[in-house]
Every structure is written in structure tokens, then in C-alpha cells.
Amino acid sequence: MQRNPVAKMLLFGATGDLAKRMLLPSLYGLHADGLLPAALTITGSARGELDDAGFRKEAREALDEFLPADRKDDAAIGSFLDRLFFQPADLSDESTFQALADKIGDVSGGLAIFLSTAPSLFEPAVKGLEKVGLAGDTVRIGLEKPLGYDLASSREINDTVAAVFPEERIFRIDHYLGKETVQNILALRFGNSFFEPVWNARGIDNVQITIAETVGLEDRAGYYEGAGALRDMVANHMLQLLALIAMEPPARYDMTEVRDEKAKVFRSLRQMTPADVPHCTVTGQYLGGAVKGEIVKGYDEELGKDSDTETFVAIKAHVDNWRWQGVPFYLRTGKRMAVRRSEIAIQFKAVPHSMFAGRGGLLQPNTLVIRLQPEEYIELLVMAKEPGLDREGVRLREVPLKLSLDAEFAGTRRRIAYERLLLDLIEGDQTLFVRRDEVEAQWTWIDAIRAGWEANGTKPKHYPAGTWGPNAAVALTERDGVTWMDD
Structure with missing residues (x-):
């Protein structure tokens, strides 16, 4: 991949929560490690009347609050703040863009724009940027979700952006793809010869993908009420994980080959009628309960009104192609769950014949667990014989072969996802960003589920906060003889 770093960066929403928690600490981390172009300037923009000094003050406060103690270095923070500038702008007011262009100046050396804003502002934003010369051939744009709420709105947004920026200069962000463990899925699958022969319907019984959160609405009530768990988590993060598990081997690790194979998976998802x-989905909404020993309110109480928005969804999905025919992919995500956990569990098929059955040995199918958070590890559950003379029969037990990425790479700093994604945006590598055809194939599948809920008058089933969701989610797998991995 030929890298083409830009000389300038523009952050819209630079005083918002995402910028303070993730973007500024990530950019600082890249700066402190000498990974940013030496002359790169970072201009923040948002509504308000901040100037350069005021923005630098807010940035320093954000770094003080959100940087780990071992990353704080006064000299590095000082030189990072010297990169920062600020220009107020109102994306809905076209007259504010010229001052922004004047502040940024010449973009012939390249400009990377990070746009994190309400979808309703995408059209005035890109049109305003184009009008003042901030959308030319040397400019690329990163788009933070939500990129629509269904296929129609997604196409509208994509058409709006595509009228100004060609696809090769559009970077759609899914921060899960920046996680180190997510990228390790590709290394695990395609860097080890022993998995590929069984990574198909002949060797795998089922795949489970779980993203469980213990938090409730927090400060996202306005967005979440209009989105729900299906749009918020499944339409992007979970389907991207499914694609990495299900995709065919790319010929090369580059942005075209990897995204081509993911897009094929999305097009192969079985459309639900x-x-x-x-029969293939369960929706839920949390009631009051206890999470980690703390009493919490139910969703309606937090929201302040009655709502039918789902805070939990479980889905039985199928990828209709040669490799995966007949293998169920169980997806599950929810808020106010028992624990915070993101993981993929791949259960292999049982051995075709057990030679130990006559001696009392009981076999369990092998399972591969890829834990994404809060810990990061890969664990293979295998059968082993318990020590002993076996006079009363052979005793077999499931034991873990565990690779802890935290321990194995203890001397290497674990970077947050946005560090990699921001660096890739600056350098122009689209491999870990989502292409338009991927997005639209995902929404086509999601819209069919929502249409089915509407046609059936589906309402979310209640579950107490601090549990694993509605009982119906258990039935979704158990009628297939499968149990969710909740341990």
C-alpha cells in the first residue's frame, strides 16, 4: 500500500465528547510516538467562539482527564498542542465556511477531514466544503456513523457525499475495525494452515457473536431512541465481525481485496421474509434491576416516556454460499446485560466417532473463543484425559489453550482503535474503512428484519437489567440444540 500522508487535518465536532475521549488522545498518542507527519496541523471546528488558545486549553484538559498516567509527558503534550488551531463554524450556515477555508489555507499538500455530526448536516457540510475549495483532489473525508437509519437514508447520504467526494476519498468509519483483536481474526484465519481445512460447514456447527454492554442510555437518549439495538450495533459492528469470520481468503491484504470479500458475505446473507x-429474531427492552450490585432504572424510566425501542436483539442468521450452507450465525447484543463482553465463539462439530464411549469418556465439541473486550485473548477449548490409572473408565475434560494478547505482547502498548483509523485516514489507507456497497448490502438485510417486525407487530420482550436478555433468546438457540456461551 503506497501511503500518501496529508499535511493538514480538520476535525468537525472538535469540542464534543468523541473528540475529547477518543480523537484528541489518539492524535496525541500518534504524535508522542513520532507517527504523525512532522508538519501536520490539526484545525478543530465547532459552534461557539473559541480561539486557538481556548481550544488548546480544552484539549489539554481532555488529555489530562482521558490519557493514561504513563502516557502523559509535558514536553510531548506541549508540542502536540502547538499543532492545534481552531475556527468556529456552523455547518448549517454556509456563510461560516469561508472563514474556515481562510484559516486552513493552502490544501495542495493534502487535507484529511473528520466529520462527526448529525446525518441531517452532511449535505450542507459537503456542499459548504466544496464551495470554498475544501473538497478538491487533495482532500479526503472520514465519516463517523450513523450513516443513515435504513437503506433509503443511507443512499441519500452516500449520494450527497459522492456528489462532492469520489469513493476513493471517502473513509466510512466503524471503530470496531480498528481494534487490534478484530484485525487478529484475519491473522488467525489466514496466517495459520490448520484452521482453513475445517473453517466451513463441514467443520463448524455454529458461530456466536455477542456484544453485551452493562450501560444504559447514558447521554445518548436522543440518538438511541431513534435507532435501537439493531441499527446501533448489528447494522455495523456485528455484521463487520460476521464478515471477517465468514469471508473467503483475499489474495492480498489491501483495501480492494479485503473489502471485496466482505461485500460478498453481505450479499450472501439470507434475506428474511x-x-x-x-422465528429468527428476538427483541427485548430492559426493566429496572441490578447491574454490578447497583440498582438501575428501566429503559422507559431513563427515557422519561413509554417506548417500544429495542435495547436487546438476538438473531439467527445464515450465509447462503458454498462454505457456510446450513451453519447458523447467532448474533446477540444488548444494554444493561449481566457483564460487559464482546466475543466470537466458533463451535466446531463433534468428532464423527468416539473411541472412548465404551470406557465412559465423554467428549465435547471443540470451541474457539475470540474475546475482544474487556480482555483480549484467543482461547481454544480442547479435550484432554484426566490423570489417573483409568480403572473405573477414561475421564476426559475440556481444557483451554489460551493466548492472552495482553500478556503475550505485554511490552507493546495497546492502542485504542481510533489511533489506527486516524493514522490510516491521514495516510490514505482505506483497508479498515467501510465501502459503499458494504453499507448498502448491510442495510438491505437490516431493513428486511425491521419490515418483518412491523408486519408482525413485534414488541420487545422485557428483561431485568443485569441479566442476559429475554428468555426467548435462550429458546432461539436451544431449539437448535445450541447453548449461548454465557460463562
């Missing part, structure tokens, strides 16, 4: 949806 309204008749399928009640």
Missing part, C-alpha cells in the same frame, strides 16, 4: 422474522 416477514414469516421468517418471528
Whole structure:
């Protein structure tokens, strides 16, 4: 991949929560490690009347609050703040863009724009940027979700952006793809010869993908009420994980080959009819309960009104192609769950014949667990014989072969996802960003599920906060003889 770093960066929403928690600490981390172009300037923009000094003050406060103690270095922070500038702008007011262009100046050396804003502001933003010369051939744009709420709105946004920026200069961000463990899925699958022969319907019984959160609405009530768990988590993060597990081996690790194979998976997802949806999906909404020993309110109480928005969804999905025919992919995500956990569990098929059955030995199918958070590890559960003379039969037990990425790479700093994604945006590498055809194939599948809920009058089933969701989610797998991995 030929890298083409830009000389300038523009952050819209530079005083918002994402910028303070993630973007500024990530850019500082890259700066402190000498990974940013030496002359790169970073101009923040938002509504308000901040100047350069005021923005630098806010940035320093954000770094003080959100940087780990071992990353704080006064000299590095000082030189990072010297890169920062600020220009107020209102994306809905076209007259404010010229001052922004004047502040940024010449963009012939390249400009990377990070746009994190409400979808309703995408059109005035890109049109305003184009009008003042901030959308030319040397400019690329990073788009933070949500990129629509369904296929129609997603296409509208994509058309709006595509009228100004060609696809090769659009970087759609899914921060899960920046996680080190997520990228390790590719290394695990395609860097080890022993997995590929069984990584298919002949060797795998089922795949489970879980993203469980213990938090409730927090400060996202306005967005979440209009989105729900399906749009918020499944339409992007979970389907991207599914694609990495299910994709065919790319010929090369580059932005075209990897995204081509992911797009094929999305196009192969079995579309659900309204008749399928009640049997293949479960929706839920949390009631009051206890999470980690703390009493919490239910969703409606937090929201302040009655709502039918789902805070939990479980789905039985299928990838209809040669490799995966007949293998169920169980997806599950929810808020106010029992624990915070993101993981993929791949259960292999049982051995075709057990030679130990006559001696009392009981076999369990092997399972590969890829834990994404809060810990990062890869664990293979294998059968082993318990020590002993076996006079009363052979005793077998499941034991873990565990690779802890935290321990194995203890001397290497674990970077947050946005560090990699921001660096890739600055350098022009689209491999870990989402292409338009991927997004639209995802929404096509999601919209069919929502249409099925509407056709069937589906309402979310309640579950107490601090549990693993509605009982119906257990039934979704158990009628197939499968149990969710909740341990």
C-alpha cells in the first residue's frame, strides 16, 4: 500500500465528547510516538467562539482527564498542542465556511477531514466544503456513523457525499475495525494452515457473536431512541465481525481485496421474509434491576416516556454460499446485560466417532473463543484425559489453550482503535474503512428484519437489567440444540 500522508487535518465536532475521549488522545498518542507527519496541523471546528488558545486549553484538559498516567509527558503534550488551531463554524450556515477555508489555507499538500455530526448536516457540510475549495483532489473525508437509519437514508447520504467526494476519498468509519483483536481474526484465519481445512460447514456447527454492554442510555437518549439495538450495533459492528469470520481468503491484504470479500458475505446473507422474522429474531427492552450490585432504572424510566425501542436483539442468521450452507450465525447484543463482553465463539462439530464411549469418556465439541473486550485473548477449548490409572473408565475434560494478547505482547502498548483509523485516514489507507456497497448490502438485510417486525407487530420482550436478555433468546438457540456461551 503506497501511503500518501496529508499535511493538514480538520476535525468537525472538535469540542464534543468523541473528540475529547477518543480523537484528541489518539492524535496525541500518534504524535508522542513520532507517527504523525512532522508538519501536520490539526484545525478543530465547532459552534461557539473559541480561539486557538481556548481550544488548546480544552484539549489539554481532555488529555489530562482521558490519557493514561504513563502516557502523559509535558514536553510531548506541549508540542502536540502547538499543532492545534481552531475556527468556529456552523455547518448549517454556509456563510461560516469561508472563514474556515481562510484559516486552513493552502490544501495542495493534502487535507484529511473528520466529520462527526448529525446525518441531517452532511449535505450542507459537503456542499459548504466544496464551495470554498475544501473538497478538491487533495482532500479526503472520514465519516463517523450513523450513516443513515435504513437503506433509503443511507443512499441519500452516500449520494450527497459522492456528489462532492469520489469513493476513493471517502473513509466510512466503524471503530470496531480498528481494534487490534478484530484485525487478529484475519491473522488467525489466514496466517495459520490448520484452521482453513475445517473453517466451513463441514467443520463448524455454529458461530456466536455477542456484544453485551452493562450501560444504559447514558447521554445518548436522543440518538438511541431513534435507532435501537439493531441499527446501533448489528447494522455495523456485528455484521463487520460476521464478515471477517465468514469471508473467503483475499489474495492480498489491501483495501480492494479485503473489502471485496466482505461485500460478498453481505450479499450472501439470507434475506428474511416477514414469516421468517418471528422465528429468527428476538427483541427485548430492559426493566429496572441490578447491574454490578447497583440498582438501575428501566429503559422507559431513563427515557422519561413509554417506548417500544429495542435495547436487546438476538438473531439467527445464515450465509447462503458454498462454505457456510446450513451453519447458523447467532448474533446477540444488548444494554444493561449481566457483564460487559464482546466475543466470537466458533463451535466446531463433534468428532464423527468416539473411541472412548465404551470406557465412559465423554467428549465435547471443540470451541474457539475470540474475546475482544474487556480482555483480549484467543482461547481454544480442547479435550484432554484426566490423570489417573483409568480403572473405573477414561475421564476426559475440556481444557483451554489460551493466548492472552495482553500478556503475550505485554511490552507493546495497546492502542485504542481510533489511533489506527486516524493514522490510516491521514495516510490514505482505506483497508479498515467501510465501502459503499458494504453499507448498502448491510442495510438491505437490516431493513428486511425491521419490515418483518412491523408486519408482525413485534414488541420487545422485557428483561431485568443485569441479566442476559429475554428468555426467548435462550429458546432461539436451544431449539437448535445450541447453548449461548454465557460463562
